[in-house]
Amino acid sequence: MPTDVEKWKSEAYGEEVRERLFEFAEAGFDSIPDDERDAWFERFKWWGLYHQRNGQEGYFMMRIGTPNGVLEPGQLRVVGEIADEYARGPGRNPIFGDAYADFTTRQSIQLHWIELSDVPAIFEKLDENGLSTQQACGDSWRNIVGNPVAGKDGQEVIDAWPVIRELNETFKGNEDHENLPRKWKVSVTGSADGSGQGDINDLAFEPAYKAVDGDGAAGGEDVVGFNVRVGGGLARNEPRFARDIDVWVPPERVPDVAGGLSGLFRDYGDREDRYNARVKFLVDEWGAEEVRETLQEEYVDFELESAGRDVREEYTYNAGEGERNDLIGVHDQKDGTNFVGLNVLVGRMGAADVLDLADLAEEYGSGEVRLSQRQNVIVTDVPDDALEDFLEEPLLEHYSPDPSPFMRGSVACTGTEFCSLSIVETKNRQVRFARWLKENAELPADVDEFHVHLSGCTASCAQPQIADVSLRGMKTRKDGDPVEALDVGLGGGLGEDPGFARWVTQRVPVDEVPGAIANLLETFADRREEGESFRAFVARHDDEELDAFVDPEETDYEDPMMHNTKRTWYPYAEDDGLEDAPPTPADD
Amino acid sequence: MTTRLRVLDDGAWISIDDGREVRVSELWRLDAPDFCGCDLADLVVENFQEVGVDGSRVEVRVYGQCIACGETGITDWLPVGRIRGGEFVEFDRSCVRRTRRD
Ligand code: HEM
Ligand code: SF4
Numbered sequence: 272m273p274t275d276v277e278k279w280k281s282e283a284y285g286e287e288v289r290e291r292l293f294e295f296a297e298a299g300f301d302s303i304p305d306d307e308r309d310a311w312f313e314r315f316k317w318w319g320l321y322h323q324r325n326g327q328e329g330y331f332m333m334r335i336g337t338p339n340g341v342l343e344p345g346q347l348r349v350v351g352e353i354a355d356e357y358a359r360g361p362g363r364n365p366i367f368g369d370a371y372a373d374f375t376t377r378q379s380i381q382l383h384w385i386e387l388s389d390v391p392a393i394f395e396k397l398d399e400n401g402l403s404t405q406q407a408c409g410d411s412w413r414n415i416v417g418n419p420v421a422g423k424d425g426q427e428v429i430d431a432w433p434v435i436r437e438l439n440e441t442f443k444g445n446e447d448h449e450n451l452p453r454k455w456k457v458s459v460t461g462s463a464d465g466s467g468q469g470d471i472n473d474l475a476f477e478p479a480y481k482a483v484d485g486d487g488a489a490g491g492e493d494v495v496g497f498n499v500r501v502g503g504g505l506a507r508n509e510p511r512f513a514r515d516i517d518v519w520v521p522p523e524r525v526p527d528v529a530g531g532l533s534g535l536f537r538d539y540g541d542r543e544d545r546y547n548a549r550v551k552f553l554v555d556e557w558g559a560e561e562v563r564e565t566l567q568e569e570y571v572d573f574e575l576e577s578a579g580r581d582v583r584e585e586y587t588y589n590a591g592e593g594e595r596n597d598l599i600g601v602h603d604q605k606d607g608t609n610f611v612g613l614n615v616l617v618g619r620m621g622a623a624d625v626l627d628l629a630d631l632a633e634e635y636g637s638g639e640v641r642l643s644q645r646q647n648v649i650v651t652d653v654p655d656d657a658l659e660d661f662l663e664e665p666l667l668e669h670y671s672p673d674p675s676p677f678m679r680g681s682v683a684c685t686g687t688e689f690c691s692l693s694i695v696e697t698k699n700r701q702v703r704f705a706r707w708l709k710e711n712a713e714l715p716a717d718v719d720e721f722h723v724h725l726s727g728c729t730a731s732c733a734q735p736q737i738a739d740v741s742l743r744g745m746k747t748r749k750d751g752d753p754v755e756a757l758d759v760g761l762g763g764g765l766g767e768d769p770g771f772a773r774w775v776t777q778r779v780p781v782d783e784v785p786g787a788i789a790n791l792l793e794t795f796a797d798r799r800e801e802g803e804s805f806r807a808f809v810a811r812h813d814d815e816e817l818d819a820f821v822d823p824e825e826t827d828y829e830d831p832m833m834h835n836t837k838r839t840w841y842p843y844a845e846d847d848g849l850e851d852a853p854p855t856p857a858d859d
Numbered sequence: 860m861t862t863r864l865r866v867l868d869d870g871a872w873i874s875i876d877d878g879r880e881v882r883v884s885e886l887w888r889l890d891a892p893d894f895c896g897c898d899l900a901d902l903v904v905e906n907f908q909e910v911g912v913d914g915s916r917v918e919v920r921v922y923g924q925c926i927a928c929g930e931t932g933i934t935d936w937l938p939v940g941r942i943r944g945g946e947f948v949e950f951d952r953s954c955v956r957r958t959r960r961d
């Protein structure tokens with residue numbers, strides 16, 4: 272039997288939802304009929320609006336999809352202004368204040384506390400400035416990701432930006448592809464560093480060379496295009512890397528192949544069980560070969576090429592070793608200017624800082640900024656002679672191009688602050704962890720990157736399985752009382768041979784986690800082989816040895832959020848009980 | 860009138876008549892010998908799988924983990940509350956929950 276969600280989607284989904292959304296916004300939140308709330312909240316996701324968790328009734332998270340993380344000149348300012356004006360709610364975050372933007376692991380932007388009545392004004396402002404929330408959530412083509420500095424990166428094999436733009440134009444608001452069985456996450460990468468993280472997406476295009484002649488037959492000159500992988504994803508304790516389906520495509524045919532695979536997913540994906548719906552499960556069932564055959568026979572009208580020669584051996588992004596594990600710092604652009612990656616701790620930036628950064632990007636660069644999959648921001652097009660002054664700007668003390676490895680390596684998801692699925696508090700906790708580790712833990716002198724990713728549940732929005740240290744929300748009892756806890760995984764990473772973290776230690780009370788990481792690092796420093804990376808060190812130990820290295824311990828780190836933060840209406844409120852929850856916002 | 864029961868947002872909560880009633884991240888005490896070896900499982904509720912009704916009793920199957928022994932899996936049907944006069948009344952969360960035995 273199709274699920275209720277499928278039924279709702281078949282009745283109304285996609286473009287048409289916008290009109291109804293505006294009607295509800297006009298008439299007020301209460302105008303949504305009582306017995307249609309579930310249905311409308313599900314449909315609103317297609318327009319980037321996700322109802323915040325219980326206790327925050329009537330407030331929405333709004334996601335703005337920025338393809339490849341590209342914010343054209345002026346757009347960051349618009350985001351800052353919208354955050355400043357509309358992303359204010361009844362709760363104030365003790366670290367980030369009361370208006371902020373989140374840069375996400377899929378190169379998008381999330382705002383919180385959005386009221387329905389403000390949505391038309393926000394959409395109008397976004398539209399005027401070339402921004403959109405369309406398909407940012409829901410069962411469809413999500414924000415397309417890639418190497419954020421596509422088109423500029425000195426290390427680029429092929430410029431993926433025109434390809435991404437074309438895909439975005441083709442598949443946003445495309446009736447044939449607007450209602451898929453589940454989310455559809457696409458990555459297109461043109462650089463040799465692996466920074467598009469294709470391996471953990473539903474569909475990945477990765478740079479590859481293929482010898483083809485003028486008629487497309489094999490044996491001609493080497494041409495740059497893309498190899499295709501399908502069925503990656505991290506969620507629900509079922510992580511998968513995308514599988515190689517032995518297809519190479521030239522850039523001009525990417526939309527045909529992408530549309531073919533999205534069509535295949537639309538028609539063959541499981542619409543009866545949402546837990547089994549992601550394409551990774553279809554690839555499990557069919558195998559890569561059958562995916563290829565079906566694509567060839569039913570969805571494209573030209574002969575597919577077999578896979579070309581990839582550049583995976585050069586991948587370093589999130590790889591746990593080698594150069595350029597992230598895009599922080601000053602790097603060369605093709606055109607002789609520079610891009611400067613700035614660390615945004617856990618991806619969150621106050622609205623005032625967003626506006627300041629927009630000013631700096633205009634003053635020193637072209638006004639453009641780009642977002643990475645490590646929740647950081649990159650200012651592009653900075654000429655050599657402006658570099659020195661830019662790096663001395665006070666804002667860069669906080670958003671540093673040269674941060675402590677513990678700040679630089681931190682990624683965290685939304686967690687109990689706003690998210691329904693969460694088990695524990697996340698962003699503020701990761702900030703506290705990073706600050707404590709910076710003061711109290713040590714890395715060997717030759718190690719300058721160390722990634723700690725914290726996800727509040729198994730959905731894995733913070734991509735914990737591809738970090739040096741993976742933290743995932745759990746509970747435990749401490750002295751008999753229930754407390755928030757974290758499972759600890761080690762040694763995950765992408766690169767030529769990606770590997771998921773191994774979950775070696777379960778249910779560590781949150782206040783013992785920083786001590787556990789410090790102890791682990793001490794053992795690493797003592798026992799590593801000369802020049803050995805943390806990932807390699809983990810790889811040559813078994814789970815039991817690693818569990819012993821983790822060694823949880825109370826320290827002077829104090830965690831103010833040990834209790835069930837989900838039982839609050841807002842974890843940081845003075846009167847935080849669910850019975851103190853603010854009323855649904857009135858229409859104004 | 861029939862009661863509308865749904866698992867929504869990827870198993871994050873149980874909707875009863877379009878209202879959010881039962882949520883993940885709670886700890887439940889279970890008398891569920893099929894789930895793990897503990898006398899009473901101490902279950903972290905991570906994902907709702909299914910919701911149903913048995914008479915007036917609302918029941919769910921959940922994915923979770925017993926934090927006493929580490930066992931993970933999907934439980935049998937567990938009662939979470941009752942529909943009384945058209946309204947949902949949640950059972951006391953600190954009480955032991957028993958799987959249906961028929
Ligand atoms: C209101 C907060 C959020 C909710 C309710 C939410 C919900 C979910 C759910 C249900 C999944 C599992 C998807 C599946 O199995 O198909 C998921 C996965 C994921 N989400 Fe979120 N999410 C939230 C915030 C975020 C944020 C801040 C990001 C950053 C862009 C994000 C990016 C991701 C990523 C990268 C995954 C990884 C797993 C995969 O690809 O399978 N989400 N999210
Ligand atoms: S990982 Fe879980 S807790 Fe964190 S944002 Fe995603 S769904 Fe929410």
Ligand SMILES: [Zn+2]
Pocket residue numbers: 895896897899900901925926927928929930
């Ligand atoms: Zn047990």
